[in-house]
Amino acid sequence: xxxxxxxxxxxxxxxxxxxxxxxxxxxxxxxxxxxxxxxxxxxxxxxxxxxxxxxxxxxxxxxxxxxxxxxxxxxxxxxxxxxxxxxxxxxxxxxxxxxxxxxxxxxxxxxxxxxxxxxxxxxxxxxxxxxxxxxxxx
Numbered sequence: 001x002x003x004x005x006x007x008x009x010x011x012x013x014x015x016x017x018x019x020x021x022x023x024x025x026x027x028x029x030x031x032x033x034x035x036x037x038x039x040x041x042x043x044x045x046x047x048x049x050x051x052x053x054x055x056x057x058x059x060x061x062x063x064x065x066x067x068x069x070x071x072x073x074x075x076x077x078x079x080x081x082x083x084x085x086x087x088x089x090x091x092x093x094x095x096x097x098x099x100x101x102x103x104x105x106x107x108x109x110x111x112x113x114x115x116x117x118x119x120x121x122x123x124x125x126x127x128x129x130x131x132x133x134x135x136x137x138x
Contacts, residue, residue, distance in 0.1 A: 019045075039106075046102055053095045060088035 064084035071077035 019048075046099065050095070050099065053091070057088055057092055060084060060091070064088065 064081045067081035067084060068078060071081060
């Protein structure tokens with residue numbers, strides 16, 4: 001179990017590095033970065049991470065439900081399904097804690113953050129999904 005967790009952690013860290021590489025390049029080309037120039041980029045990153053974690057959380061809950069349904073009364077398989085849900089809950093707590101920490105630090109620095117980006121991203125995602133599936137929203 002620890003080996004799988006370690007492999008999963010390596011995948012997440014590698015993915016974050018791939019995500020942050022263009023951002024670091026963009027920041028390195030700036031003469032003197034100001035806090036006001038970096039904040040919108042940080043907010044976009046936080047919004048992206050929150051949306052990705054939400055999707056992963058739903059997927060893990062579904063995986064746990066499938067494991068539970070396939071257990072057919074086997075205690076080991078049922079325990080595995082419950083462990084999947086437990087890890088999903090731990091992941092949610094870590095992300096919520098990170099978001100609270102990020103929000104606290106930005107407020108200490110006097111940076112105003114709105115949730116407009118999150119709701120706009122979710123709305124745009126829903127609209128693109130509906131248009132891709134041929135459903136026209138009213």
